[in-house]
Amino acid sequence: MSPKTLYDKIWDAHVAHEADDGTCLLYIDRHLVHEVTSPQAFEGLRMTGRKVHAPDKTIAVPDHNVPTTLDRANAATMTEDSRIQVAALDTNAREFGLHYYPVSDVRQGIVHIVGPEQGWTLPGMTVVCGDSHTATHGAFGALAHGIGTSEVEHVLATQTLIQRRAKNMKVEITGKLRPGVTAKDITMSVIGKTGTAGGTGYVIEYCGEAIRDLSMEGRMTVCNMAIEGGARAGLIAPDEKTFAYCNGRPHAPKGAQWEAALAWWKTLYSDDDAHWDKVVTLKGEDIAPSVTWGTSPEDVLPITATVPSPDEFTGGKVDAAQRSLDYMGLTAGTPLSDIKIDTVFIGSCTNGRIEDLRAAAAILKGKKIAVSRAMVVPGSGLVRAQAEEEGLAQIFIDAGFEWRMAGCSMCLAMNPDQLAPGERCAATSNRNFEGRQGRGGRTHLMSPQMAAAAAITGHLTDVREMM
Amino acid sequence: MDKFTTLSGIAAPLPLINIDTDMIIPKQFLKTIKRSGLGVNLFDEMRYDDDRNEIADFVLNKPQYREAEIIVAGDNFGCGSSREHAPWAIKDFGIRCVIAPSFADIFYNNCFKNGILPIALPQDQVDVLMKDAEKGSNARIAVDLEAQTITSSDGEVFHFDVDAFKxxxxxxxxxxxxxxxxxxASITAFEDQAATSRPWV
Known part of the structure; x- marks a missing residue:
């Protein structure tokens, strides 16, 4: 048998039909649904009299525009259009008989945090969601990617997607990370190297010692931003850490089925002589705590660097860099660590898990914030509960952070958690696009540790100085 | 879905790289439960000021581009969020074709579901069409999907690739x-076989 990549193996196990021209129907094991990209899809089903093909494989949770304030049980805290959208998901989930975690359920949270937490996401699965950060689930060795609403409807109706095989890209992070360097710095540094279109047409497999050393939470952070590098999906081969994470989760297999699953999961790795269409290698020791300076996730630099000048770039990036500097209100040559911060946001499907909150709390313990506002938005109700049990919530509150309910919040600012024009934010989320966190808002992406450090000093800060 | 066969129209030049879907349709317009009516908010933050007045020098606000049916743009068009509201807004405005050196995967795919043709061409060819687009309503670019060709207003013809099924x-x-x-039947057969080989799914 010819050698295969991990992607090839998962793909081959899910082809339900292949046409002569190579167009495939890929079977979908898990379909995650949220309130923003699904109403039109359910409406499409109703208009055509179609049913949900596999409701038991479909999981619904509202996350994008739910309020994260403590009084959110009162629906009046939602704007009318948000309320209608959340109500539509509620109706659709109940009417079509989906697994459903409403806002009132402690298990509610960001769909990409809830899926793994509840054991819906397992190695070797195909996972889709009408959300580009579905790549997160690739951390389990699942083929997971975002889809549009028409494809959401297609999956609801048929449990398949029309797909063609992607190309294989290997991203290897060799050796060890230095102290203060995190999974976020890995994934941002990769995008800094390959650019936001570097992964277009590829599925990325992340490998190497530095990846193997990461926890499952860290691996999810790495895969989450595969899409920011242009790849629809990122993958990490499952190993003992993966199996240990899955074991005992509510929807993970048990008993003999667990053993059968485990036997198959252990075959899920790229063969030694598999073919790669593209290979990128970074040394773990070369990666530094990083921040973004511009309005594209590829605008990444180590915190020790200075704001670049547009003339350091070529092609369309010259104008793009100038536009970014104008938007961000920055001057070339300014040390990144001199940039003053107004607001700190810790949360999102990139960095809203328990380990992220532990890391930020470790920096914040006994300190006070020097920014005008700071908020922590746990990725799920269960993350929130665990953080309270571990005493992390009190550390955040004592430092001056707002301790919020679970949701996407200021990552995309669909709910009232938004930046004002010109407000500058240290954010642990995934996109620094113009207007992403609110019209005119200025976003610098970084790890939870770095965001905590910025909260204490009031400017972008090398967290290593605080360790 | 609307058919796309041929198109001859005005092209609006948007010479920016990495035009993301947040730019195409900002998040506040994703709260709709319909597919229609988003054209007025296409490129909202670039198109309107804080008081909702049109920003005169944004391309789609210029008289010669208000009827544009084609966009010519820079590398990596449609990156970011998977929101299909982006092609819905483009279509609702009246744009049927986007030409760029490259597209983000999810956006590219979403276009085909909505009767929009995204065309990737080499940078030097996009540069020619960008110059053509800058001539405004005097220049019409012609697209023929059957023949897989684009013809500039000067009669220069470029071939483009597209997946046969799409x-x-x-x-x-x-x-x-x-x-x-x-x-x-294939889907059911797959499910029957998977129920044996991967019963935990």
């Missing part, structure tokens, strides 16, 4: 779901 669906306005449901 082309077939777009030219005939076919509903993907209907086509897939014709293969329900």
């Amino acid at each position: 082309k077939h669906c777009l030219m005939n306005g076919l509903d993907d779901i209907g086509l897939t449901m014709e293969k329900v």
Whole structure:
């Protein structure tokens, strides 16, 4: 048998039909649904009299525009259009008989945090969601990617997607990370190297010692931003850490089925002589705590660097860099660590898990914030509960952070958690696009540790100085 | 879905790289439960000031581009969020074709589901069409999906590639779901086999 990549193996196990021209129907094991990209899809089903093909494989949770304030049980805290959208998901989930975690359920949270937490996401699965950060689930060795609403409807109706095989890209992070360097710095540094279109047409497999050393939470952070590098999906081969994470989760297999699953999961790795269409290698020791300076996730630099000048770039990036500097209100040559911060946001499907909150709390313990506002938005109700049990919530509150309910919040600012024009934010989320966190808002992406450090000093800060 | 066969129209030049879907349709317009009516908010933050007045020098606000049916743009068009509201807004404005050196995967795919043809061409060819687009309403660019060609207003012809299945669906306005449901026997057979080989799923 010819050698295969991990992607090839998962793909081959899910082809339900292949046409002569190579167009495939890929079977979908898990379909995650949220309130923003699904109403039109359910409406499409109703208009055509179609049913949900596999409701038991479909999981619904509202996350994008739910309020994260403590009084959110009162629906009046939602704007009318948000309320209608959340109500539509509620109706659709109940009417079509989906697994459903409403806002009132402690298990509610960001769909990409809830899926793994509840054991819906397992190695070797195909996972889709009408959300580009579905790549997160690739951390389990699942083929997971975002889809549009028409494809959401297609999956609801048929449990398949029309797909063609992607190309294989290997991203290897060799050796060890230095102290203060995190999974976020890995994934941002990769995008800094390959650019936001570097992964277009590829599925990325992340490998190497530095990846193997990461926890499952860290691996999810790495895969989450595969899409920011242009790849629809990122993958990490499952190993003992993966199996240990899955074991005992509510929807993970048990008993003999667990053993059968485990036997198959252990075959899920790229063969030694598999073919790669593209290979990128970074040394773990070369990666530094990083921040973004511009309005594209590829605008990444180590915190020790200075704001670049547009003339350091070529092609369309010259104008793009100038536009970014104008938007961000920055001057070339300014040390990144001199940039003053107004607001700190810790949360999102990139960095809203328990380990992220532990890391930020470790920096914040006994300190006070020097920014005008700071908020922590746990990725799920269960993350929130665990953080309270571990005493992390009190550390955040004592430092001056707002301790919020679970949701996407200021990552995309669909709910009232938004930046004002010109407000500058240290954010642990995934996109620094113009207007992403609110019209005119200025976003610098970084790890939870770095965001905590910025909260204490009031400017972008090398967290290593605080360790 | 609307068919796409040929198009001869005004092209609006948007010479920016990495035009993301947050730029195409900002998040506040994703709260709709419909697919229609988003054209007025296409490129909202670039198109209107804080008081909702049109920003005169944004391309789609210029008189000569208000009827544009084609966008010519920079590398990596449509990156970021998977929101299909982006192609819905583009279509609702009246744009049927986007030409760029490259597209983000999810956006590219979403276009075909909505009767929009995204065309990737080498940078030097996009540069020619960008110059053509800058001539405004005096220059019409012609797109022929059957022949897979673009003809500039000067008569220069460029060939483009498109997946044969996607082309077939777009030219005939076919509903993907209907086509897939014709293969329900294959899907059921796959499920039966998976129930044995991967029962935990």
